[in-house]
Amino acid sequence: MDFELNQEDKEFAEHFRRFCEKEIGAVAGEVDESGSVPRSHYEALGAIGYNGLLHRREFGGQEASIVQATVAQMILAEACGSTFFSVGASCGLFGGPVASYASAAQKKSILPTLLAGKLIGCLAVTEPDTGSDVSAIRTRAKRSANGFVLNGQKTFITNAPIGDYAVVLARLGEENADSKGSLSCFLVDLHLPGVTRGKAMRKMGLRASPTGELFFDNVELAAESLLGAPGQGFRMVMEAFAMERLALAAYCVGTMKACFDDSRRYSRERKAFGRPIAKHQSVAFMLADIKTKLEAAYLLLMETAWLVDRQRAEAVGGKSPSRLMHNGYVIDINARAAETKLLASTYAREVTNLAVQVHGGAGYMEEYRVCRLYRDIKIAEIGGGTSEIQKQIVAHAEIKRVGV
Numbered sequence: 571m572d573f574e575l576n577q578e579d580k581e582f583a584e585h586f587r588r589f590c591e592k593e594i595g596a597v598a599g600e601v602d603e604s605g606s607v608p609r610s611h612y613e614a615l616g617a618i619g620y621n622g623l624l625h626r627r628e629f630g631g632q633e634a635s636i637v638q639a640t641v642a643q644m645i646l647a648e649a650c651g652s653t654f655f656s657v658g659a660s661c662g663l664f665g666g667p668v669a670s671y672a673s674a675a676q677k678k679s680i681l682p683t684l685l686a687g688k689l690i691g692c693l694a695v696t697e698p699d700t701g702s703d704v705s706a707i708r709t710r711a712k713r714s715a716n717g718f719v720l721n722g723q724k725t726f727i728t729n730a731p732i733g734d735y736a737v738v739l740a741r742l743g744e745e746n747a748d749s750k751g752s753l754s755c756f757l758v759d760l761h762l763p764g765v766t767r768g769k770a771m772r773k774m775g776l777r778a779s780p781t782g783e784l785f786f787d788n789v790e791l792a793a794e795s796l797l798g799a800p801g802q803g804f805r806m807v808m809e810a811f812a813m814e815r816l817a818l819a820a821y822c823v824g825t826m827k828a829c830f831d832d833s834r835r836y837s838r839e840r841k842a843f844g845r846p847i848a849k850h851q852s853v854a855f856m857l858a859d860i861k862t863k864l865e866a867a868y869l870l871l872m873e874t875a876w877l878v879d880r881q882r883a884e885a886v887g888g889k890s891p892s893r894l895m896h897n898g899y900v901i902d903i904n905a906r907a908a909e910t911k912l913l914a915s916t917y918a919r920e921v922t923n924l925a926v927q928v929h930g931g932a933g934y935m936e937e938y939r940v941c942r943l944y945r946d947i948k949i950a951e952i953g954g955g956t957s958e959i960q961k962q963i964v965a966h967a968e969i970k971r972v973g974v
């Protein structure tokens with residue numbers, strides 16, 4: 571296993587890092603205060619190729635590997651959590667299911683504009699009465715003469731206040747309407763009559779990534795709005811969540827890298843009791859903890875990304891993805907993604923806390939980046955499935971695994 575990037579990828583990563591530091595990171599504090607990621611960020615990230623990393627070339631994508639995409643995600647996350655989140659929800663959470671399940675005509679009309687950053691998408695699963703228990707959603711689509719009629723409500727949806735389209739999880743039909751088999755995904759134009767949205771919610775962190783409600787009141791959808799087959803919705807959402815978990819782990823590692831750089835610099839410059847605080851053992855130990863957790867999460871993430879690439883290559887070769895072997899073990903890749911997010915988000919929450927502590931009172935001030943990183947990071951233990959749900963996924967996979 572070798573995570574060393576080839577020359578071309580290294581050059582892209584370096585070029586992308588310079589871009590992110592100059593265009594995104596330099597204004598991250600102002601963007602946070604303004605409460606919204608500027609549209610120019612989506613477009614600039616489209617122009618540099620970030621939005622399309624995991625998409626097909628025919629739609630303006632790069633067809634990058636998961637390892638390559640993960641490296642870029644860590645760099646963007648380090649620059650600005652809100653931008654990382656909103657662009658990821660648009661091109662990944664929304665763009666992923668569209669790329670896999672929309673019709674050829676829908677892909678052609680949506681994906682190039684989405685990847686150029688000129689159209690914004692979201693994935694709408696969570697409802698006021700249910701989040702972790704995805705299969706308990708109540709939003710409902712009924713068949714009509716022209717297609718479907720959609721009714722229901724979604725909440726906590728990233729990009730809902732500004733989105734143009736959403737992939738919406740709903741129950742289809744009347745029969746078996748309470749079973750998991752009735753869950754289906756619909757591609758919904760958020761400018762249609764009957765769609766309304768709430769204001770951006772006020773949040774603990776990620777303040778420039780707009781989160782909000784969507785209301786569907788007798789929204790008439792064309793027949794081709796149904797993505798894939800009826801009843802495939804749960805699987806589609808779980809596939810999107812597995813990719814989101816890897817991206818969230820990359821967000822955590824990027825955040826930890828920012829914490830490490832800032833804490834190292836500050837502890838060498840700041841003096842207390844006549845010497846740099848880094849020379850006080852308790853501060854040095856905090857730095858050591860930050861570095862160790864950063865390295866451990868980075869390695870687990872890169873190995874998981876590498877395994878997903880292997881699984882994809884084997885799936886193309888016709889092998890069953892569920893039989894991916896690694897170090898003598900059969901790997902359940904969804905459980906591996908859950909494990910990776912669980913570890914990275916736990917460490918990142920601890921690391922942001924340590925980074926604020928290294929900065930003392932300054933760490934509590936908005937002027938210092940660690941203050942924002944501390945507020946932002948909590949989402950990683952909640953979004954894409956809470957840590958408790960990740961533990962269930964990991965434990966369930968281990969309990970059902972046969973043999974080694």
Ligand SMILES: Cc1cc2nc3c(=O)[nH]c(=O)nc-3n(C[C@H](O)[C@H](O)[C@H](O)COP(=O)(O)OP(=O)(O)OC[C@H]3O[C@@H](n4cnc5c(N)ncnc54)[C@H](O)[C@@H]3O)c2cc1C
Pocket residue numbers: 659663692693694695696699700701702703725726727728729773776781949952953954955956957958959
């Ligand atoms: C900033 C932000 C952005 C978001 N973006 C999106 C988005 O774009 N699209 C979208 O659909 N959703 C989005 N969400 C929603 C997010 O996915 C949910 O908040 C999350 O899945 C948890 O659901 P919940 O809030 O309903 O919590 P609940 O499910 O009510 O959970 C509450 C607590 O109970 C625990 N719990 C629940 N069930 C179990 C169980 N079986 N065993 C053990 N513990 C359990 C949870 O771990 C948690 O601690 C976003 C949320 C936030 C905060």
